Amino acid sequence: MPDDDKFHVINTSMYELTKVLNIKQNGKNYADMAKAIGDLRKKEVLIHDEEKRTITQTGWVQSAEYHENGQVKIELSPKLAPHLLGLKNNYTQHLLLDTTKLKSRYSILLYKLMRECDRDNGKSIAILQGTPDEFREWLGAPKEYTYGQFKQNILTKAVEEINLKIDDMDLEIFQGRYNRKIVQVEIHNNWTVHSK
Incomplete structure (x- = not known):
């Protein structure tokens, strides 16, 4: 109630x-x-x-x-x-069954972030974007990780686990560079209701 x-x-x-x-x-x-x-x-x-x-x-x-x-x-x-209880706004609905499929805490956090980006329930491509530092903070990565270590040990593995276990997600990582340095990271969920 x-x-x-x-x-x-x-x-x-x-x-x-x-x-x-x-x-x-x-x-x-x-x-x-x-x-x-x-x-x-x-x-x-x-x-x-x-x-x-x-x-x-x-x-x-x-x-x-x-x-x-x-x-x-x-x-x-x-x-x-x-x-x-009494939650009426500022929440993201996600399938509890989906989170039980994921073993890595990084995958679960990324899954929840991607659900927050999916404003129209799969009618268009959901995009999560931020700086490398923001992504490290969002996923709770060890502070001593360089972006390369973070991408290799956490981000790529989380994307792979989600793509393998979650039916309505097909994630892909994009990176923006400035003077050969990664300054922007985007994760796209390429799955849409039209791609079924």
Whole structure:
């Protein structure tokens, strides 16, 4: 409900989850679904609070309870409630299922940035642009990395993982130079609804 101040336990079933996610209902998919929920439970979420000058480390899922009859009870981390409940603007919608497919934290961060750039849901090419320093900051790269190291060890690998695992993304890196120095970086998502 819009005025809730805490999360309620989600009571659902494997059957409902497979219907919502449009996947076939079978034992293997149920096992994969349970694994994905488990991965969400383990996936780290960092909440930065500038006012209190703190960082809270939590996960998406507090607990998941599976019953023999296929019923599932999922409880989201209560630490997320103040940040997600009542959210009406300044957010980016992305598929939770997509982020569970990605293993690298850099890939997840780049995925979220690309979703923010996709203002028209794939009707045109989404473009993320910035300086090499901005990209290093956005993805949380080690400060001692040169742009070459960052591109080789983080950016290119993140683009490759996203292209391999996310159906509606086809990312490509472009670079702008000034006097042989890289001064501008762009990542284009070449996938559009017209390219299906």
